[in-house]
Amino acid sequence: MALSALPRNLLRLFLTTVCPGCGGRRRENEYLCPWCRLRTDPCRHVHWSRTGASFNPVSSPGKAGELSSGISIYSAVLYRGLPREIVLRLKFNGEKYLARVAAEMILKNSMALPEVDDVLVPVPAGRKRIRERGYNQSFLIAGALASRMGVRNMNLLSRDDSRSQVGLSVTERRSNVRGVFRLRNHRKVPAGVHIWLIDDVATTCSTMDSASEILLEAGAESVTGLTLTYRKQVAGSIV
Ligand SMILES: [Zn+2]
Numbered sequence: 001m002a003l004s005a006l007p008r009n010l011l012r013l014f015l016t017t018v019c020p021g022c023g024g025r026r027r028e029n030e031y032l033c034p035w036c037r038l039r040t041d042p043c044r045h046v047h048w049s050r051t052g053a054s055f056n057p058v059s060s061p062g063k064a065g066e067l068s069s070g071i072s073i074y075s076a077v078l079y080r081g082l083p084r085e086i087v088l089r090l091k092f093n094g095e096k097y098l099a100r101v102a103a104e105m106i107l108k109n110s111m112a113l114p115e116v117d118d119v120l121v122p123v124p125a126g127r128k129r130i131r132e133r134g135y136n137q138s139f140l141i142a143g144a145l146a147s148r149m150g151v152r153n154m155n156l157l158s159r160d161d162s163r164s165q166v167g168l169s170v171t172e173r174r175s176n177v178r179g180v181f182r183l184r185n186h187r188k189v190p191a192g193v194h195i196w197l198i199d200d201v202a203t204t205c206s207t208m209d210s211a212s213e214i215l216l217e218a219g220a221e222s223v224t225g226l227t228l229t230y231r232k233q234v235a236g237s238i239v
Contacts, residue, residue, distance in 0.1 A: 040081060
């Protein structure tokens with residue numbers, strides 16, 4: 001073995017056995033250790049963007065086709081345990097490499113995934129938020145997912161600055177994101193494509209609803225939402 005290859009191989013050996021969730025050991029053919037897999041709960045409901053209502057695609061498979069407005073939103077896992085940690089570390093701790101873990105988590109858990117001709121569109125943050133954080137986690141997740149699946153990822157949308165959704169009621173969240181999205185630099189939506197809007201968290205689904213309207217108005221054939229996590233609402237508050 002050439003001497004120069006040694007550090008790279010040692011690094012690979014190190015990287016392939018460390019669990020990105022907890023820093024413990026994992027098997028080479030698994031992306032997480034057993035403990036972190038136990039802390040990951042798949043989301044088994046699809047949500048309707050217009051109201052955030054859920055339906056089970058197994059017991060009512062025709063439901064998605066019946067919706068005359070709004071889109072179906074698939075979330076890979078529930079916002080608790082490890083996925084919650086991953087979202088927070090990715091968003092606030094600068095651990096950008098976790099986007100690859102998020103993409104893997106989506107591939108392993110989501111009930112629906114993009115097809116090869118589909119296009120991913122990340123849900124953008126406002127300019128102020130991007131300036132503060134230096135990046136947008138949904139772009140990182142969409143990029144990692146696109147390269148892992150070999151599908152197109154297009155940065156089509158921009159977003160006006162609005163109040164953070166954190167701490168707002170369900171009704172306030174809907175009106176807060178109404179009309180904040182537009183096509184970025186007058187970009188064109190490719191004709192006849194199915195678009196998957198990608199984000200880290202779905203809660204009331206109002207952000208996805210507002211973003212999907214712009215894409216449909218601009219000529220997208222159809223739009224589906226896909227998020228890493230779903231954050232439940234209990235009696236009107238977000239948990
Ligand atoms: Zn772990």
